[in-house]
Amino acid sequence: MTTQQRPDQTTSRAPLSRVVGDRAAQLREDPELMPRLLADPATRVLVVNNASVPLADADAPVLHLATVAETGLDAAAFTGYLGRDASGTHVLLAAVRDQAEFPSPGGWGEMRLVGGELSPEHADLGVTGVALARWHRVGGFCPACGAAAELRQAGWSRECTGCGRQHFPRTDPAVIVAITDDQDRILLGNNALWPKSTYSLFAGFVEAGESLEAAVVRETYEEAGVTVVDIEYAASQAWPYPQSLMVGFFARAASAEAAQADGTEILTVRWFSREDLDDAIAGRGDIRIPASASVARALIDQWHSGGSRL
Ligand SMILES: [Zn+2]
Known part of the structure; x- marks a missing residue:
């Protein structure tokens, strides 16, 4: 086969x-x-x-x-x-x-x-x-007129029975950013929704009218207090929970000292050296990092293996 x-x-x-x-x-x-x-x-x-x-x-x-x-x-x-x-x-x-x-x-x-x-x-x-x-x-009804929308194109589109509009599966872009500093440490944060021991990269949805790069700058400043430079695209993947496209970037903090949690969405931010994360990468110790299916984990692993770029 x-x-x-x-x-x-x-x-x-x-x-x-x-x-x-x-x-x-x-x-x-x-x-x-x-x-x-x-x-x-x-x-x-x-x-x-x-x-x-x-x-x-x-x-x-x-x-x-x-x-x-x-x-x-x-x-x-x-x-x-x-x-x-x-x-x-x-x-x-x-x-x-x-x-x-x-x-x-x-x-x-x-x-x-x-x-x-x-x-x-x-x-x-x-x-x-x-x-x-x-x-x-969630796509059974037309968002424009409310009439039923029937499947077309072997499930890849819908056609409204009322106004005739065609609809396609929605994908909402979100950025996720691996921020490093001049010592090649990585900045991770603990989200208020996670256990205290879990740390990951900073992420957020792209807003209306915003570019991916602008979203990287805004989200990292909002969540972690840092101004980032040298933004570089790394990798993307679908993340349909419910309907995201995660777009991963590397970026460098202009000033490591500026890092500060927003206190609402992110409770703690912390710079990690490679040694700090050895145990977490191996699946032991006190710090937990995201599962292997995520872009976050792919970026963390890439940085940990010695290349700060994919
Ligand atoms: Zn319609």
Whole structure:
């Protein structure tokens, strides 16, 4: 099943942005595509439940991809075409409201937690399936006129039955920034919503009318009190919780002494040397850092391994 496997085409180091399969977007216009694939016993299916995916093995995360017949689901559950996997097999998306509707041998895992342990192919499929299914959950009505909006393009758009407008899955950009200083330490913060021992990078949504770079400058000043310079793009990945695109940057603090938590969203900020984070990187000690599926962790790991740039 791996004879047609394609290499990652992105060179991205973000854990969920490897391109291995083929979205085959040109096939979405065919209105017979979904019925044809639903009747084909070779078609594979990714079933998702909210932000979770079914796993084939509880110990080593592997997506549980079933065939249409094996899912036992009603045709209405199949809401999207995800393209061809690395072996060239078509993959459909199905969404269930309750995990009990699709018994999974390895249980279910949230993509934000297990995504970093999946193969690049499965990470790509999983994050795409979750993103599309979450849009379907909230996109049933036209935001302009309120009428029902029906699925089109094999689940990749909707058309309003009232005003005829076309709608597409929304993606909200957010920036996340690894700030370093002249001693090549990294600045991390503890968010008020997290346990006190958890530290991560600074992040926030891009506001209306704002560029990515301007959002980096604003968010780092608001949350950590620092003015950043030498802003450099690092990597991006979808983060559909609910519908973000995380865009990662490296930047340098003009003055390390200026770092100060905002006191509301961020309670503590702290400069860490590489040695300070050795234990956290190894998964032990008192400090916790983000899971391997996140851009935050990819940037922290990259800095810790000696290169402050991806
Ligand atoms: Zn409308």
